[in-house]
Amino acid sequence: MVEEIRLIIDKHQDPHYNMGFDEALLTLRVQGEIPPTLRLYMWDPSAVTIGYFQRIRDVVNLDYALEKKIPVIRRITGGGAVYHDRDGEVTYSIVLDARGRFTDVQESYRIICSGIVEALRDLGLEAIFKPVNDILLNGRKVSGSAQTRRKNTLLQHGTLMVSTNLDELVRLLVVPREKLESHRVSSIRERVTTVSIELGKTLSPEEMIPYLIEGFRKALGAQLIEEKPSPSEEKLAEKYAEKYRSIEWNYKR
Template identity: 30%
Template sequence: MHGEYKVPGGKLVVIDLEIVSDHLKDVQLSGDFFLEPDEALERITGALEGMPADASVTSYAAAVEGSLAGASMIGFDPRAVGFAVTRALGRSTSWHDHAFALVDSGPLHPAEQMALDEVIATQVARGERPPALRFWEWASNAVIIGSFQSLSNEVDLDAAARHDVTVVRRMSGGGAMFVEPGNTITYSLYVPASLVEGMSFAESYAFLDAWVLRALKGLGIDASYVPINDIATPHGKIGGAAQKRLAGGAVLHHVTMSYDMDATKMLDILRIGREKLSDKGTASAAKRVDPLKSQTGMPRDEVVRAMVGHFADSYGLTRVGVDEATRAEMEALARSKYGTEEWTARVP
């Protein structure tokens, strides 16, 4: 049995093993990592030998940790070994185990965007749709607040109305987003829970965002992951992620990055925007926040195409539209949930 795990920003960890009487046997660890001293390799494999095949990633990592005795792991860590073990056992999956679809939904209004995220994630959880990637296009202005944020604390509703901005609440946690068509780049990943099996939320954020960091670096942006859910450059924050794990066995992971944002308008609408921006590397006095535009010099559509191209080159993508049944479900959910005052103001 063979499993591989690539540490985000680090090295490849490979595990080969057999299962005898529901326990690990003949464990071999390899990869392009660094490990000192050499004999630590045998100590690590020895610690895994004989462990139950149904143990957790944390248990495998603890066994590795206990075997180190001062050894140095460079480019990987005990949990990376645990992830590789669970992949070898077939209990978790890798990117290459899945065939991804690129969902082209066209421009949508705010409540429709929220509803489509839930519908597609639910379809993936039920096995009705393969894992998918979707880049959002907007038909109108929006402020999207996190699932647990207070509407009145976050948004000046009079200012939102004055700027023709619709306020909606998404199903994931995290902070507020201000959107006008063309000013942000937002994508959603809909993946089976097996892809992040055994990972903490923090680990899964880094893992699911690793591909976009590579894509941004390919565009000349020195992007990095900042725990727990930010994407930043030396010039400051450029984006943030949010995530929802569905009980049915799927993960919705979405990221919004600023392309060319009107910060003055945003700060007029979002009540606590100035304080939030103060530690994100963004000057509250700036008229525009344009890290992707200014750092690439590329039109927004070209940046999106480059991101899509990188994902396709890495993992493969098949472009699909939104079928009639999915669109009908989206529209019904937008009317019954995401477009209602009851949901939007559920935390007043």
Template identity: 30%
Template sequence: MKDTWFFVDSGHCTPAFNMALDEALLSWHSAGKIPPVLRFYGWEPAGISIGFFQKVDGQIDLAGAERYGVELVRRQTGGKAVLHDYELTYSVIVSENHPDMPQTIKEAYLVLSKGLLEGYKELGINAGFAIPRNERLKKGSAVCFEEPSWYELVIDGKKAAGSAQTRKGGVILQHGSIPLEIDKIKLFDLFLYPDKEVKERARKAFDKRAVAINDVLPAPISFDHAKAAFKKGFERGLDIELQPYELPTLLVEEALELEKKYKSEDWNYLRERKEVPHS
């Protein structure tokens, strides 16, 4: 018999609420109130999420973000900044002790990323897993989509989806970005560079490093089309059955309370972190 997970389709929410709801679901699963969860969501308005330890000063162009109406939020997970705009975002919440979850972070990435791989197959896209040959991810640009990490999805060698993971209260939270389209002008206007020439070189190089779904399909697909494909992909890739879950009032109220943290400058601009997430 297949394992049954809850499926949460929360639609388009604000950046702060998106991060808050992930944390609330993690808390409920940790307390044994709900089984593992797959959640799909979008961003309204567009957001830029920064890694748990990432600096804002000197890396993020806050004036540029304000011009575009892009809201900044700090994630629970590590890694670099991600622009969440025209994309499908997923989160997986599952116990570290789940029988199908490896103990190591890298191997857990592989298991969970099988759902992404099958989602791309459902769309007729030949994607594969990244196996980095170097450590360039650890330095250089503040932009997440500059380089793929272990077992992230690539298409023809270009990064197609980015993920990050943390573990808290005995529970794995992995969430990630599946871009349908990438606005490269907006993306690079959200980061600071030494000068215009460096910025332009980075923008041109980006075309060789990252790709979105609608770049490789003969006709563009919608958010709902992508959602349906990746839902099937996760069911097949993780060999699970997804049961639609309507969020209880108490859980929503908990998320709304947590949202205050994700809106606060204390959280979004704090320099020192005591917890160590895994990106």
């Protein structure tokens, strides 16, 4: 059982740096340089991330992203495309040892995602975890997560749409017709929601953060101890950020 988890809160960071930081957490945890760590962060500017296996031109409206100067970044984790709204979204990432109750991949998704489920329930919302990696409110997706593993260490990161501009999300993300049909919807717009929509009042990402801290504390059964990122973490994050800026990486599929 994990007893203490370090907490980093990183508001409004550069998108490439954000992905670089998550990869740095994974590398440094594998090397035993840092303790298990939970990071809550936001984006500036807004950005799109895509899953490791996705073909970039099939899942993102690249012309529109370019016009709006919205970076599109390939993640090291699988899963689908995500719109990270600067003013409406919180992202989490966590690095843990993939042992004990975190050994099984699907079970580890469930445990980590229950941090968000708990946070939403604290707000009075009936959140449901839907395997593989979704959290639903009223049958609509409000959060998705993605996990990768290296040498018995897991990195999971995920999005929570607090007050995301869903019209912008619809303009940016392209979903295969076959996937929409299987969900019996004609547009992705019918399949997603935000915390604010479900609450019936606007909640900001900043206001969501204390709920997430409490939710993850309960879900993980751990004390969360806030610290600033270390200089070596920031340096490695910057190094990896260069990869996330490169055409070779982002357009490799």
